[in-house]
Amino acid sequence: MNLILDSMTSHIGWTTTSGVCSITTTNWSEYAVNFRSSQVSFQAQAGAVVSKTFNTPISIDGLQTVSIPLVGNTTELIFRASDFRLKVRFYNGVQYEEFYVNVDMALTPRVFALGLTTITKIEFRFISALTIMVSQILAYVDTMPYDIYNSISEMIQVSIDSTSKIQIGTTTCSIGDRKITVNNLKYADKLMVIEIGNEIHQIASDVSKDVISFLGYGDGVAIRNNYVNEPVYLYMSTAIEPDEDDAFIPFIGISKGFGVEVVQDEEAYSYTLDSWNTDGTIRSMSYGTSWKYSIVVSAGSRVADINEYLLTILKKAFNKQTIIWINNRKHELKAEKIEWIEYGDATEILSKIQIECIVECAEEIWHRETQPIDLEIQKSVSLMNV
Numbered sequence: 367m368n369l370i371l372d373s374m375t376s377h378i379g380w381t382t383t384s385g386v387c388s389i390t391t392t393n394w395s396e397y398a399v400n401f402r403s404s405q406v407s408f409q410a411q412a413g414a415v416v417s418k419t420f421n422t423p424i425s426i427d428g429l430q431t432v433s434i435p436l437v438g439n440t441t442e443l444i445f446r447a448s449d450f451r452l453k454v455r456f457y458n459g460v461q462y463e464e465f466y467v468n469v470d471m472a473l474t475p476r477v478f479a480l481g482l483t484t485i486t487k488i489e490f491r492f493i494s495a496l497t498i499m500v501s502q503i504l505a506y507v508d509t510m511p512y513d514i515y516n517s518i519s520e521m522i523q524v525s526i527d528s529t530s531k532i533q534i535g536t537t538t539c540s541i542g543d544r545k546i547t548v549n550n551l552k553y554a555d556k557l558m559v560i561e562i563g564n565e566i567h568q569i570a571s572d573v574s575k576d577v578i579s580f581l582g583y584g585d586g587v588a589i590r591n592n593y594v595n596e597p598v599y600l601y602m603s604t605a606i607e608p609d610e611d612d613a614f615i616p617f618i619g620i621s622k623g624f625g626v627e628v629v630q631d632e633e634a635y636s637y638t639l640d641s642w643n644t645d646g647t648i649r650s651m652s653y654g655t656s657w658k659y660s661i662v663v664s665a666g667s668r669v670a671d672i673n674e675y676l677l678t679i680l681k682k683a684f685n686k687q688t689i690i691w692i693n694n695r696k697h698e699l700k701a702e703k704i705e706w707i708e709y710g711d712a713t714e715i716l717s718k719i720q721i722e723c724i725v726e727c728a729e730e731i732w733h734r735e736t737q738p739i740d741l742e743i744q745k746s747v748s749l750m751n752v
Contacts, residue, residue: 405501423484430483454488556570622660
């Protein structure tokens with residue numbers, strides 16, 4: 367489960383409050399997370415301070431881990447606090463928590479465990495001259511498999527948005543209409559979700575020739591605006607763990623991710639350090655066991671042309687190996703098995719594409735422990751012939 371604090375697809379709202387810093391929006395897809403194509407670049411001189419104040423305070427209660435993926439023009443070797451070149455502050459009013467930020471030339475999510483439950487401002491403080499690019503900032507707590515579902519859903523949505531819509535006709539209608547006439551109507555199906563202007567409606571089961579009525583989904587049972595010869599399109603989205611109450615035809619659904627296996631070739635506990643607080647402490651945790659999640663993506667309809675449309679969407683979304691982002695962490699998604707299934711009776715055959723996907727990841731469910739940041743570690747090793 368996560369909450370986006372700033373998508374970082376635009377530098378609007380970020381200002382230089384002290385010193386000199388050039389703030390721009392850049393379009394380097396390899397330095398953007400979560401299927402975004404842009405990020406915010408900060409080219410700062412030593413002593414610069416940049417910040418963004420949120421118009422409405424953001425509650426992160428229950429999501430007090432914040433992830434900031436960033437890449438810089440330098441790689442830091444951190445041995446002590448004085449080696450850092452960047453700090454970040456999270457504010458709730460005048461109260462704040464401040465952390466050192468490790469900068470690398472590879473895009474890396476930096477994680478900060480906060481005590482705050484509300485954020486009103488985020489601030490970067492440059493200790494020395496530095497250029498960084500920052501991608502999506504979010505607060506999160508790992509909740510598998512739903513976080514995996516959401517990441518796959520976002521990946522499919524990118525494919526939907528880049529695929530030409532299917533038009534099912536045109537309509538002229540008025541505010542409050544509960545039934546509308548669609549000219550040159552084709553492909554209309556009970557439970558189909560359609561797009562009219564900026565409205566979303568679901569067709570009721572009583573489709574009669576070129577007249578349709580609506581169920582309560584989306585913008586409800588009545589038209590909200592006036593339209594003249596307005597195109598009517600099939601509207602596609604993904605449903606997570608759909609049941610009979612979430613019935614859509616055609617549909618794309620994501621489900622069956624609760625059966626997991628232990629990944630035997632991974633170490634059981636991977637120790638990591640994060641949250642380098644400027645009060646002289648760090649917080650550390652072990653990731654724990656890695657799990658293999660088997661997840662099923664299904665899509666189907668009763669119309670051959672729409673099945674072809676759904677197949678195009680999924681083919682564009684999936685490769686043999688695809689990268690997805692789970693709470694700003696990069697993971698590999700593998701499409702293991704693809705099936706075409708037909709079921710129903712002779713008068714109502716529903717064709718379904720089914721893709722079984724594999725994702726391996728560890729879930730951050732372990733307690734973070736606070737330790738001193740400057741540690742001198744001494745180890746004595748004895749080698750003996752046995």
